[in-house]
Every structure is written in structure tokens, then in C-alpha cells.
Amino acid sequence: MQLDTNSIDNHNQSRLNAHKNKLSYWADEVEKAEATIQKLIDFQIAIPSWALGTGGTRFGRFAGGGEPRNLEEKIADVGLLHALNRSSGAISLHIPWDIPTDPKAIQELAGQYGLAFDAVNSNTFQDQSDQSLSYKFGSLQHTDAAVRQQAIDHNIEVIRHGEALGSKALTVWLSDGSSFPGQLNFRKAFQRTLDSLGEIYAALPSDWKMFVEYKAFEPNFYSMTVGDWGSSFLYASKLGPKAYTLVDLGHHLPNANIEQIVAILLNEGKLGGFHFNDSKYGDDDLTAGSIKPYQLFLIFNELIEGMDARGMNHASSLGWMIDASHNVKDPLEDLLQSVEAIQLAYAQALLVDRVALEEAREANDVAQAQEILQDAFRTDVRPLVAEARLRVGGALQPLALYRSLNMRQQLIGERGAKAVATGL
Ligand code: LRH
Ligand code: MN
Ligand code: MN
Numbered sequence: 129m130q131l132d133t134n135s136i137d138n139h140n141q142s143r144l145n146a147h148k149n150k151l152s153y154w155a156d157e158v159e160k161a162e163a164t165i166q167k168l169i170d171f172q173i174a175i176p177s178w179a180l181g182t183g184g185t186r187f188g189r190f191a192g193g194g195e196p197r198n199l200e201e202k203i204a205d206v207g208l209l210h211a212l213n214r215s216s217g218a219i220s221l222h223i224p225w226d227i228p229t230d231p232k233a234i235q236e237l238a239g240q241y242g243l244a245f246d247a248v249n250s251n252t253f254q255d256q257s258d259q260s261l262s263y264k265f266g267s268l269q270h271t272d273a274a275v276r277q278q279a280i281d282h283n284i285e286v287i288r289h290g291e292a293l294g295s296k297a298l299t300v301w302l303s304d305g306s307s308f309p310g311q312l313n314f315r316k317a318f319q320r321t322l323d324s325l326g327e328i329y330a331a332l333p334s335d336w337k338m339f340v341e342y343k344a345f346e347p348n349f350y351s352m353t354v355g356d357w358g359s360s361f362l363y364a365s366k367l368g369p370k371a372y373t374l375v376d377l378g379h380h381l382p383n384a385n386i387e388q389i390v391a392i393l394l395n396e397g398k399l400g401g402f403h404f405n406d407s408k409y410g411d412d413d414l415t416a417g418s419i420k421p422y423q424l425f426l427i428f429n430e431l432i433e434g435m436d437a438r439g440m441n442h443a444s445s446l447g448w449m450i451d452a453s454h455n456v457k458d459p460l461e462d463l464l465q466s467v468e469a470i471q472l473a474y475a476q477a478l479l480v481d482r483v484a485l486e487e488a489r490e491a492n493d494v495a496q497a498q499e500i501l502q503d504a505f506r507t508d509v510r511p512l513v514a515e516a517r518l519r520v521g522g523a524l525q526p527l528a529l530y531r532s533l534n535m536r537q538q539l540i541g542e543r544g545a546k547a548v549a550t551g552l
Contacts, residue, residue, distance in 0.1 A: 181549025183453025207241025372400025401447025417469025
């Protein structure tokens with residue numbers, strides 16, 4: 129389904145006056161506003177191909193209808209999001225859930241929507257029907273070399289799929305670990321995983337990155353072989369300069385200081401990118417910024433400080449990806465909300481008075497340092513984010529337009545009420 133530009137123009141026209149009023153607040157700080165708007169325009173967030181259908185829990189799944197039935201329809205959905213917000217210009221594929229059987233045609237289709245392909249994700253946490261050996265006891269860590277080889281071959285195949293589409297990174301997330309004390313020799317599991325990752329690393333094209341995603345728990349609940357940023361950092365350091373750590377916000381033990389983890393990884397040149405989402409308890413995969421927006425802001429605060437110190441381009445040096453799913457919301461509405469929340473956190477963090485903050489820190493003026501951060505966090509930057517969209521042809525209020533055009537009903541009309549997407 130294509131969104132015609134008239135719908136966007138009409139929507140924007142009817143809201144233009146109210147928008148300009150809100151924007152006039154920035155009249156005294158035009159320079160700051162302009163710099164922020166430009167950075168927002170450049171900032172693109174990749175949509176996961178596995179989050180376009182209604183997510184479920186292990187207790188059930190309540191499909192919402194009109195879900196994309198194949199990769200082509202998933203690309204169309206991301207194209208729709210991008211047409212609405214002009215900030216979702218990339219898609220991240222999970223293989224084998226979304227195999228591009230005709231990569232040329234898929235690339236062409238994505239190009240029509242202005243979409244690029246971000247990191248490709250491998251899957252050695254499930255057994256596929258055509259697979260000869262089981263991952264029940266792990267993949268890259270497995271005691272049986274043949275299972276390890278099967279998982280290595282799969283990852284290399286995923287790289288090849290990505291190459292055909294113009295991806296530049298492979299994300300490896302492993303469910304490997306153990307469920308009970310005594311089950312696993314930790315040292316052997318680490319070494320086998322490192323050796324297996326080394327074989328995958330050797331198959332990376334020269335301009336590719338490998339993202340090693342860590343997770344503290346689930347599906348293994350006693351130990352995870354890539355369980356925290358420390359172990360991911362170790363793997364990435366031992367593998368070489370093309371390997372980085374990927375931070376999924378939901379993959380920490382409760383109350384972990386993620387912004388500090390981000391600062392240290394960035395300083396070591398080993399931060400690869402993000403899977404944005406939010407959580408109250410564990411890997412809840414909720415809408416970004418829906419539970420802890422201040423944490424999201426603090427993460428961006430560290431990102432901007434660290435990236436600027438290292439001369440890194442905000443838009444292109446790291447992988448900015450969402451990894452969320454929801455079982456009670458329309459996935460497209462959920463994703464629009466996530467993108468907006470990420471942009472808001474980014475814009476607020478751009479407003480932090482860094483000179484004053486450093487001064488306060490050097491003087492151990494704790495209250496002042498907090499004031500500076502919270503002043504930026506409490507600033508309403510929604511008009512700046514809307515203005516950024518407006519300037520590049522997006523909608524002032526993407527979610528409102530999506531609703532007023534009855535997009536979900538249209539998708540149900542096209543695809544059927546029982547259309548269910550592949551994924552988790
Ligand atoms: C694991 C994870 C990982 C997978 C995705 C489906 O919890 O975050 O990124 O690839 O979920
Ligand atoms: Mn993830
Ligand atoms: Mn996860």
C-alpha cells in the first residue's frame with residue numbers, strides 16, 4: 129500500500145498554524161533549533177522485520193489482522209512508516225524468518241520506498257524444519273563440532289544474503305547457555321563460542337561489522353554464554369576490529385546502569401549499535417521510551433558526548449535499530465511511537481549545555497549538574513521533531529494520520545483479517 133503525498137499535505141495543512149505556534153517558542157534560539165532539526169532529519173532508525181506482526185508471549189498471541197504475509201509486504205509496511213515519519217529509512221532482516229529469495233527484486237522494492245538494509249540477524253536459537261541437527265543444547269558453544277559447524281554455516285549464509293541486499297553488518301544473538309548448575313563447562317563454552325565466532329568473522333566482507341548481542345537471561349536461566357556487556361566486549365575484542373558489542377536495552381539485569389555501559393563501550397571504540405525497546409521487568413520488548421524515558425535520554429546524553437569526543441557521525445557510525453514487539457497494540461502504531469520516543473530522547477540530549485555540565489562536574493556541583501540534565505529532559509522538543517518531519521515531506525503527526533486514513537482497515541482489506549506475519 130502506497131501513501132499518496134496529498135494525504136500528507138492535507139494533514140499538514142490542517143495542522144500547520146498550531147504547529148507554527150508551538151515552534152515559535154524556539155524563535156529566540158533559532159541556531160540551536162536549526163542544528164537539532166538538521167540532525168533529526170539525518171537520523172534514521174531501522175525497523176525490525178520481525179516486529180511488523182503482532183507479537184505474542186509464550187501464553188498466546190492475538191493477531192490483529194492485515195499483517196504482512198511475506199517480505200515484500202513487510203517492506204511495504206516499513207515504507208508506509210517511513211512515508212509518515214521520514215525517519216524509518218531502513219529495515220533489519222531476521223533469517224530464516226525473512227529470506228530474500230530474489231534479492232535483486234527485494235532491493236529494488238526497498239529502493240522504491242527509500243529503504244536501506246541495516247544489519248542482518250542470524251537465528252540459531254530455534255530448530256527449523258529442514259535442519260539436520262538440533263540447537264537444544266546450544267549452537268556456537270555446542271559440545272558436538274558438527275552442530276557448531278551447522279551454526280557457523282548458517283551465519284555465513286546470512287552474511288551472503290545481506291551482501292546481496294547491501295547490508296553492512298551481521299548481528300549474532302545466541303541463546304546458548306545452560307539451564308542448571310553443572311550442565312556446562314563455562315570455560316569450554318566460552319572458547320568454543322569464540323572459535324565459532326572467529327570462523328564467522330573470517331567470512332565477513334572487509335567493509336562489514338559483526339555485532340555481538342548479549343543477554344543476561346532467557347531462554348537459558350542459569351547461565352548465558354554471551355550474558356553481559358563484559359563477555360560481549362571480550363568476544364569482540366578477541367575477534368578483531370570489525371567486531372562490536374550490540375546493546376539491546378531489555379537484556380540487562382534489573383536496574384543496570386545502561387548509560388554507563390554505553391559510555392564505556394563507546395570510549396573503547398567497541399559500541400556497535402542498539403536494539404531499542406523498553407522494559408519494566410526483563411526483555412519485555414515494549415515500545416521505546418514507554419516505561420523509562422529518562423533512561424533513554426541519559427543513554428543519548430552519553431552517546432552524544434562520547435561520539436562528539438571521538439568525532440563520530442551521529443547518523444552513520446552506529447547501528448540504530450528497534451527490537452520491540454507488542455501483543456495488544458497495532459504493531460505499526462507501536463513502531464511509530466518507538467521512533468518518535470527515540471527522536472525525542474535524541475533531541476533533548478542535543479540540548480544539554482555540555483560546557484555548563486562539565487563545569488558543574490569539575491566543581492562537584494551535584495545539584496547544578498542534575499539541573500542541567502533535567503532542564504534538557506523537561507524541554508518539550510515535540511515541535512522540533514515535527515518540524516524535522518515536515519521539512520522532508522513527512523506528517524506532522526504520523527500516528528494521527530495513520531489513524532485518520534484507517535490504514536489498518538485498508539491493510540486488512542488488502543491482506544485479510546487472518547493474515548499473520550512470521551517472527552517471534
Ligand atoms: C533476543 C533478541 C535478539 C533476537 C530478537 C528476536 O531476545 O533480542 O535480538 O534476534 O530478540
Ligand atoms: Mn535484540
Ligand atoms: Mn531480546
